[in-house]
Amino acid sequence: MPYADVGVKLYYEEHGRGKPIVLLSWILGGVEDWRPQIEWYAGFRAVAVELRGQGRSGKPRESYSIERHCRDLEALAAELELRDPILIGVGYGGAVALLYAARNPVRGVVAACSACRADRPLKARVDRWIMAARFRSGRYLFQAVYPDIYSDSFLESSWSRVEAEALRYERIDFDAFLELAKSFRALDISGELPGIEAPVLVAAAEEDKLLPVRYSRQIAELIPSSRLEVLGGVGHLAHIENPSLFSKLALKFMREVS
Numbered sequence: 001m002p003y004a005d006v007g008v009k010l011y012y013e014e015h016g017r018g019k020p021i022v023l024l025s026w027i028l029g030g031v032e033d034w035r036p037q038i039e040w041y042a043g044f045r046a047v048a049v050e051l052r053g054q055g056r057s058g059k060p061r062e063s064y065s066i067e068r069h070c071r072d073l074e075a076l077a078a079e080l081e082l083r084d085p086i087l088i089g090v091g092y093g094g095a096v097a098l099l100y101a102a103r104n105p106v107r108g109v110v111a112a113c114s115a116c117r118a119d120r121p122l123k124a125r126v127d128r129w130i131m132a133a134r135f136r137s138g139r140y141l142f143q144a145v146y147p148d149i150y151s152d153s154f155l156e157s158s159w160s161r162v163e164a165e166a167l168r169y170e171r172i173d174f175d176a177f178l179e180l181a182k183s184f185r186a187l188d189i190s191g192e193l194p195g196i197e198a199p200v201l202v203a204a205a206e207e208d209k210l211l212p213v214r215y216s217r218q219i220a221e222l223i224p225s226s227r228l229e230v231l232g233g234v235g236h237l238a239h240i241e242n243p244s245l246f247s248k249l250a251l252k253f254m255r256e257v258s
Contacts, residue, residue, distance in 0.1 A: 001056065006075035008058035011050045016042055019107070019258055020085040022077070023048040024093030026113075026237065027180050028145065028172070030055035033090075033240055040247035044086075044254065049076065051096065059176035064183045066092075070099045077104070086254055089114065090239055091211065092184050098219070101200070102192040108257035109196070110250050112203040113236050115215040116222065118187040125210060126185045133177050138170035141177075145169075151207035151235030158241075193222035200226035201253040203238070203246075210236040 003009045013031045021044045023034045031048040038046055050057040051069050073096060077085065086108045089097035094114030101109045115122060125148055132144035142165065146155075150162055200223050204216035213230060220228040231238050231245055239246040 003057075004076050004079045006072050006079060008052050008060055008072065010052070010058070010072060010076055011056035012076070012080075013048045014080075015046045015048075016044055018044045020045045020047060020080075020082040021254065022073070022082060022085045022087050022097075024051065024073075024087065024089035024097055025054065026091030026093055026149070027054075027184050028177070029090065029093070029237075033237075036243040037239060037247045037250075040243075040251055041254075045082075047080065047082065047085075049073070051093070053173075053176040053180045059173050061175060062179075064179040066096060066099055066183055066187060066189065069096045069183070070103065073100050074104060086110070086257065088112070088250055091236060092180070092187075095187055095189060098196065098200070099189050099192055101198055102189070102195045106198045108199045108201070108253060110201045110203060110253055111216075111219060112246070112250075113205050113208050113211050113216070113238060114202075114219060115187060115211050116190045116193055116219050118185055122211070122215075123185050126181055130178060130181050130185070133172075133174050133181065136174045138168075138172055139166060141172065141174075142166045142169040148210040149236040151205070151209075151233065151241060153207065153233060154235060154241045190218075190222060193219065194224070196223050197225060199253075199257050201249070202226050202228045203249060204228065204230045205234045205236060205238045206230055206232045207234060208236045208238075 087097035088110040094111035204213040
């Protein structure tokens, strides 16, 4: 399996050739979330990454932060020679992508269902996740998380698929998850965003209960080179609920900035 050692081992999967795009997941996501999108990104060098503490990547017993995740991504980009990439991130991954773009040359960013600052309502939602994780039960954590990340319509139409995800929660490293959640809770990159010069597509989800549209609007208002699009009928995990809808929007933007 491909790992890059950047002070911590980061797991990644690479597909295709061409200009580089980097795919970053939400806080409990992984590279498997992006596999349904890969066929849409033919003609690009797509690199899906699991950040420190996520999935198969290293999980050092220390505090995590978005600063640390950004530095890891900078080291990974240097290691894999990902020059001027397009970054596509969902949720926390979108925030990491934005911070990277504020500090490094990129061709563009898609920040989907993301936030630039954790306000009191978001902290309250993440606190529920933290409390559930402290029971060290995958089932408890799943019960706390899933109502926030899926749209009501997806829960109705695809419940068997959602319920199957509960098994994955049983394999979570709870110490690492708690550090990821604390980093998410401490999020505040709002002061960095006006410095982004590259084009940014801010994509919100109409039925996102974790990070409603107003969080994306806040991001767009801080970045002069951004535009806001709202994806209808999907929740926080828009790229999973409707890969075609998400990928068509991302691909159109990627072609515009390539």
